[in-house]
Amino acid sequence: MHLRTTLCLLAVVLLPAAVAAETIGEVSASRGNTFLSRQEVNEVAAKGVPVLLDDTALTGDESRLDLRLGQATRLRLGANAKLKIDRFIAGRDAEVTLDKGAVVIERTKGAEPKFEVKTPYALLAARGTEFFAGPSKGVFGVFVKSGIVDVKTRRGTVRLKAGEGTDFAAPGDPPTPVKKWAPARVDAAMWSVR
Template sequence: MTTSSEHSRNRRWLLRHGALALPLVLALRSARAAEPVGAVEDVTGEAFGEFESARRALDRAAPVFLSEEVVTGLASRLAMRLGRDTTVKLGEQARLKIDRFLVNAGGEMTLRSGPMLFDGRPHHSAVQIRSPFALIAVRGTRFFAGPSNDRFGVFVARGSVAVSAAGQQVILREGEGTDFVAPGTPPTPVKRWGPERVRAALASVS
């Protein structure tokens, strides 16, 4: 038979440990309720998925959810597949939020920081990627966006993208890039990137 003192101790234990477990329970409920849009293909170092106040470690084959912010740590890399034919690679200290993504029908993402390599097949609707520097619209291509030569750069390895900022737009095609000195400034004139700069940009996400 349980004594009153034992009952009291059990109640205190449940209250204390239940309070500690509550954030984990809520995080699991949020993750289950969210819509999966892809999965992690490879991770080097540390990577996390953040949604509201919950954070989870991302390992290989971990699901990626809509409205979740994918974050990489120092000296880290992450590759993930979205839908059937879109791959996104992130370099160190990157933050990418997947705002909307429909298989074969485009989507919207927000690149808050760090380098990114986008590789996708053409779709009827464009994928839009927002950053503090520019809006990038793409219908299927392979391009880099992120820190490069002490600036924020966008470079197209295949296909074409439209890059807009400060009321101006440039169209980049294969081998071409543009830069931004700071947020709120227009894109620089289109020019071809040299081999060394291209190699450095791609190395930052691989």
């Protein structure tokens, strides 16, 4: 009886660590100072390192980080970025939080149908798409290269389609009206994560 109680207690203590340690992807490439933060410990994000649920990806100055989640989602982070993997259920849904910096998210056939990005500015709900979110021309911008992204705030919602973008001057602002981004702006945004 005493052994059974001890084993049950061990299972309860170890279970959260086992769940949190679920591998959901890997580092595809990195340049500069890049890390995956796990339980307040920073591990160097070198090519091939597993990405775990609840990891926070961090990049330093002039750094880039390329992550693969599941079979069909790619996240490319630019310099001075911080992005946390909040949820990932293969074949169903995923959610990440972009606290700062720029990211390009590419989702191809077979990606989770529901993919959301929380930012200080808005909630971005992607529908099988490739899109940018991050600093652009002195504001926080969201641009869709292909597919659809719904940009939701308490003060308004816009739907972006291929070639369209919206901006935020500050957290709490409503999204600006949808507009086509000029090729030079698109190139600069995409270059910021390459």
